[in-house]
Amino acid sequence: MTHGNAGAVLERHAVDGYTSALRGPFNGSQLTRLSQALSAAEFETGLQFSVYVGELNADAEKDVPATTVAARGFHSELSRTDEAVLIAVSPNQRVVEIVTGRNAAKLLDDRACGLAALSAAASFAGGDLAGGIVTALRMLAERARR
């Protein structure tokens, strides 16, 4: 069931974005894994999962790091912000940010997000970007399903 969903995502990629997505850090098989993990997480939880990989630049606010401000800004651009969960990774800044919307936070507390971020960071430190993101997605989906 989730595979059918993932297929739909890949089809969209093939039509209008898959080729350009290959300009990013992932190869074809990694993109497939990411698409399947995203679709499965969304299908199982009803939340809107999203993954950003790139620089996180913004002005820091009081007690809030600049990368967190930038990630929250990306999160605010999603269509269903209350149900949205954003995983933002900045390889150059070596930081991973997980942002949850109002309703998503009811299913995913900060501790669950922290555990997912920790696991992802461990994979990133080993040079595995796609693996870390997929791990974080699975952990968050597993937690939100309970």
Add this chain to the structure above:
Amino acid sequence: MTVSETLLVFLGIPVGFMLLVTLLIFAISGPRSKRYRPDLTFHAAPVWFLAPETAVKVHRPALPSSSNTEHVQGGARDTW
């Protein structure tokens, strides 16, 4: 066969062939690997994945304004 002709045939042609193969390898694989290495600068284009209805965004959207984050309830961060 003079000395220069001998050098050209037995040295110039093999060296030229090796250079050609080397150039072909670099042309096919690209000048820079996209694979992430924690100890090197990351050069790949930013990507934003949205599933399932929306496809991949490669260009960066407008930078966020910090005032519009009331919807954010929680989250976490980590570094490596």
